[in-house]
Amino acid sequence: DAGITQSPRYKITETGRQVTLMCHQTWSHSYMFWYRQDLGHGLRLIYYSAAADITDKGEVPDGYVVSRSKTENFPLTLESATRSQTSVYFCASRRQGLEQFFGPGTRLTVL
């Protein structure tokens, strides 16, 4: 389903560098989310946004920054990447009712 896309799909960076992961959805869903997925932890919420210019912290927000100037975009920035931020990052948006629909994911490696 091309309604929600993420870029890049794979990224390798070094500690201390700034990295931005992009998320774009074409449905005009008001809610968007960022999760990280690590072995043994399942999906953990980093940040979410209820609408343009409205964002809020999730379970693991430290080291991350988000913005939402347009409804369709929800970028996630790692201001100074650390090895512990090596993970798979999923963006999601809230579809009809309460269900969330996920993007394809970005696999980030921090060396």
Added chain:
Amino acid sequence: GENVEQHPSTLSVQEGDSAVIKCTYSDSASNYFPWYKQELGKRPQLIIDIRSNVGEKKDQRIAVTLNKTAKHFSLHITETQPEDSAVYFCAAGGVTSGTYKYIFGTGTRLKVLA
């Protein structure tokens, strides 16, 4: 804070047998309980969901049951097939005082042995 416990973390069954995965949630305001299937290297995909005004829901070989009093819900897969092998996540969601919450369990890796 609120959490969702999911058991077991791994489950192996013979092809054709049934599989059951259980989740327990803590937030009594939760009223939406989806299940996601995630194949290796892919995104989680919604396979079935249930709302708190329903006790059971079926879709072909999969079913979900909800016991709101006990705050637990379960995924049942009958006549398992090798393509059912994946990681399954439960979640509990709802809106409390205008705040939307959606908490995932830690996942169950299901292996269906041919």
